[in-house]
Amino acid sequence: MTALTLYGTKLSPYVARVLLTVRAKGLDVTLAEPPGGLKSPQYLAINPFGKMPALVDGDASIIESEVICEYLEEKFPQNPILPGDALARARSRTVSRAVDLYVLPALLGLLGQMNPVTRDKPLVDEKLAELRRGMDGLETLLLGPWSAGPTLTLGDCALVPACFFLERFLPAFGKIRALGEHPRMAQVWDVARSDPTVAGLLAEMGDAMDDFLRRRAANG
Template sequence: MKLYNLALSNFASKSRVAIYEKGLDIELVDPPGGLGSAEYKKVNPLGKVPALDIGGQLIAESEVINEYLEDKFPEKPLLPKDPEGKARVRSFTRHHDLYLEPPIRALFGQMSPKTRDAKVVEEKLADVTTRLDQVEAMLAPNGPWATGNMFTLADAALTPTLFFAVNLLPAFGAKSPLEGRPKLTAWWGRVQERPSTKKVLGEQAAAMAAMQRRG
């Protein structure tokens, strides 16, 4: 198996968390020709990462990949056994993919002060604030992980995107996403120490530093 991947991509990072957590031997490769290139679209018509190649069959979209890995390699589960527990995790990952991640991604495109649209920034910051408040409300009251005692696909989804929130929001003059959110603050401290998420966060940080050096 090989995963088409970019270290800074939060969706590819989401799948890497699952891979590292399960201890899987999956090759990580850059998309040939670059993201969205004609060459890569011959492999993955969407032109996005991540995409998982399993002997010539391609699986796209991080959540589908992670669910496949969960079914294929259940020995170290990232979903609870009970239907209610599964639903809690999937509600969390759905909220991440549809509501939390998009406005943060939009802010990433506003990083340059020369091309920044102040109205877009204001709107997206307000949206991010709302979504982070929702995450705070959704987090398990006593942790230690997003939905309770078990580290799950919900934690895999939230970790890479919160990396962007922590690093991007202050650049726009916004307060830290952790401020006033005690459950999120405690959770963030734990994921920075867990081996799988610590490794992914380090990969993201190195990729962001390299991007900033390139200007």
């Protein structure tokens, strides 16, 4: 097996999705900072969009978090994160896609508006409405106890990191009670937190976030 390197940080929900896939499958992948930064010529040669994550496998680079997860699943069939049945696979992929299209863009838009003093209120209202529509739609897709049935799958690898950010940052905006209004999402979040592999990654993400916020506060 050639060495696998994943470029990115645990503070990105897209990187965390790949890390969850890696851990669930029991793979050996090194996590590294994008060389020279996201927009450096060196990293742009790996990911022309200058975004994290990117996976380097030997001479090849693979980008887009969902594609990376699917690549790892195809290349390393052990501990599958896609169910055997075609319909169940479609359900899992739909959750993954819905998180990307309808939840994360609104959520990430809100993260730039954390400060209540400098906050762009109309933008926040727009993003909250978009997020609520995304979460309401996603809620109807979840089968339980994991997003697409009895085991952790691709959909959970996308949804669980999104839940981490929702739980951590949504209360600052007051209007949506994070997972309190979405019982099926809350169930996935509960089952995920009681799974040792997922809980380990969530703890690391929490530590990385605390560290980031401490450093930001120290630098004014």
